[in-house]
Structures are given as structure tokens and as C-alpha cells.
Amino acid sequence: MxxxxxxxxxxxxxxxxxxxxxxxxxxxxxxxxxxxxxxxxxxxxxxxxxxxxxxxxxxxxxxxxxxxxxxxxxxxxxxxxxxxxxxxxxxxxxxxxxxxxxxxxxxxxxxxxxxxxxxxxTKKKESGKSSVLMDVKPWDDETDMKKLEEAVRSVELPGLLWGASKLVPVGYGIKKMTIMLTIVDDLVSVDDLIEERLTVEPINEYVQSCDIVAFNKI
Missing domain, CATH: 1.20.1050 (Glutathione S-transferase Yfyf (Class Pi); Chain A, domain 2)
Incomplete structure (x- = not known):
């Protein structure tokens, strides 16, 4: 033995x-x-x-x-x-x-x-992924939407990939940005992304709020 x-x-x-x-x-x-x-x-x-x-x-x-x-x-x-x-x-x-x-x-x-x-x-299985559609709203009609998009895309995290975006009119000359993102579930929390990154300084100079429109597992 x-x-x-x-x-x-x-x-x-x-x-x-x-x-x-x-x-x-x-x-x-x-x-x-x-x-x-x-x-x-x-x-x-x-x-x-x-x-x-x-x-x-x-x-x-x-x-x-x-x-x-x-x-x-x-x-x-x-x-x-x-x-x-x-x-x-x-x-x-x-x-x-x-x-x-x-x-x-x-x-x-x-x-x-x-x-x-x-x-x-015991080998860790590959983490799942999700596709998220999110609305990003500016403060008013004077907000520079190009800079707003640049500010949002400046957020980089392991497991986060920004996708296509477009501007959608919401009334009174104000437009919101709808943007796609893909996340690795075990690495990125969308709620934390919004609360700790997208609606705090310096990005909140352009972003008033963010809403999750759709959340789908890939």
C-alpha cells in the first residue's frame, strides 16, 4: 500500500x-x-x-x-x-x-x-450568459446623447459586452437610448451595474435613470 x-x-x-x-x-x-x-x-x-x-x-x-x-x-x-x-x-x-x-x-x-x-x-461548469435590453434616459432634451452613449460604453467589467444601440423619441424633444448588452451571469449583476456604475458620478451627468426592458438567458 x-x-x-x-x-x-x-x-x-x-x-x-x-x-x-x-x-x-x-x-x-x-x-x-x-x-x-x-x-x-x-x-x-x-x-x-x-x-x-x-x-x-x-x-x-x-x-x-x-x-x-x-x-x-x-x-x-x-x-x-x-x-x-x-x-x-x-x-x-x-x-x-x-x-x-x-x-x-x-x-x-x-x-x-x-x-x-x-x-x-468538481470542475466548475461554464457559467451561463444572458442578453439584456436596457433603456437609458437623459435628464432633458439638452443632454448630449452622443456623450451619454460614450459614458455608458466606457463602463468595462469582466463578463460584460455592450451591443447595438439606438435613440428612441419619448416626447417633448427628449430621446432615450435603448442598448443591448450581454453578460456572464456569475460575473455581472445588472442591478449593480445600474446602481453602482451607470447612475453615479461621472456618468450621472448625462444619465438620469436606467430601466431593464428585457432579460433573456442565452
């Missing part, structure tokens, strides 16, 4: 390793296995001999074993790398019982598949 430790970069992780190794020479007993190599690779630096004497001694022992089996490999060991035929022969001569890079067991393969399935199930 593969042995794993979490958070080996933290004090809590090193304490758990120290406790696990109590009374042992290696992870699985008296002989080094690929479990030792995997845990060794996950430890960034040698554990303090003062704080974690057993783990520190184990670290030195694994490093020494790797250095003698695969010269030059111990400092940057990769648990997924496959040794060359020459390295395999050297390892066999050094210790017939040492199989650091053996094939995965069925149990390890199953665990890997379960991890992949868990990642796939």
Missing part, C-alpha cells in the same frame, strides 16, 4: 512524518522502497535534526541510498522518471531488493483514477 503524507512543507506535516517514522528505519520498515522516494521528493528541505531527529536521520539515509544507486539523482529525484538501462543495472548490483521505480500496483492505479474522477466532478 502506498503511504502518503500531506503538507510536508509545514510544521504539522513534518511532525506527522516524525511520528510515523518513530521506531522505523524507512517508511515501510527496515528496507527502502518507492514510498520513501515519493515522500523524500515531497520534502523541500532536510528536516531539522533538533526538531525532527528521526525524520532527519531518515532523510539522510534515503539521500545516501539514492546517491549510491543513481549518482546525481538524489538532489532532484523524480518519482515518475524511468531510469536508463545502465542505472537499472547499477541499482540491481547495489541492492537487489530496491525497486524504486517499479510498475504501479492495481491499488495505486485505482487511487489515481479516483483522484482524476474527483477532479472532473
Amino acid at each position: 502506498a503511504v502518503t503524507f500531506s503538507d510536508l512543507h509545514t510544521e504539522a506535516g513534518l511532525k506527522s512524518l516524525e511520528s510515523f517514522l518513530s521506531g522505523k528505519t524507512y517508511i515501510s520498515g527496515d528496507k527502502i522502497t518507492k514510498d520513501d522516494v515519493k515522500v523524500y521528493a515531497a520534502v523541500l528541505n532536510k528536516p531539522s535534526a533538533d526538531l525532527y531527529p528521526t525524520a532527519s536521520k531518515w532523510y539522510d539515509s534515503v539521500a545516501s541510498k539514492l546517491a549510491s544507486s543513481f549518482p546525481g539523482k538524489a538532489a532532484g529525484v523524480s518519482v515518475s522518471a524511468q531510469p536508463s538501462p545502465t542505472e537499472e543495472a547499477a541499482a540491481a548490483d547495489e541492492d537487489d531488493d530496491l525497486d524504486l521505480f517499479g510498475d504501479e500496483t492495481e491499488e495505486e492505479k485505482k487511487a489515481a483514477e479516483e483522484r482524476d474522477q474527483a477532479k472532473a466532478s
